[in-house]
Amino acid sequence: MSEQIHTAGPAAYVINQIRITDPDRYMTYAKAALPTIHAYGGEILVRGGAPESLAGPGDVDRVVLIRFESRQQARAWRTSPEYTAILPIREASSVSTVYVVDAAE
Template identity: 45%
Template sequence: MSAYIIVQLEVTDPETYKTYAEQVPPILEKYGGEFVVRGGPMEVLEGDWPFPRAVVIKFPSMEQAKAWHASAEYEGPMALRQSASKGNMIVVEGA
């Protein structure tokens, strides 16, 4: 069953975040991940959304999503993202 990583974030260091964004796609590909939403215009319809940007990444399974996040390949880029933004990340199984 597919799984989705959903991220709410605010970029605080655009230059470092750009480096992160350039490094991630080939790592995602190794784990079967693909961007479904990558920034873009957004409107809150209900409730609170504490950050101005959203990212959704689709994976073939929950296991592959978690393996990507915990991988040695993603460790360096993840540190870049964490230093260049603030936000939340969850993984959820698809329907």
């Protein structure tokens, strides 16, 4: 069940830098994750391969950027039963660094 949290303050973005180790299994995760993101009010802004590093090591296959109404909403999605049920698939099929950041006001 989704949890809509309405708070004053800036939107928040979840940024996921991903190195995929098992493409088929990762796609299973990606398809299952999408409805959980939408259920918590998330909007995928970037979901692409072939990221080009302009500085730094750039050893990722995919970058995902998701906008949420607030940091609280992003955390509610990330800790939700729906998402945590599929998280082991992502962990078994990729190596990720995930951030949550507030939007500039």
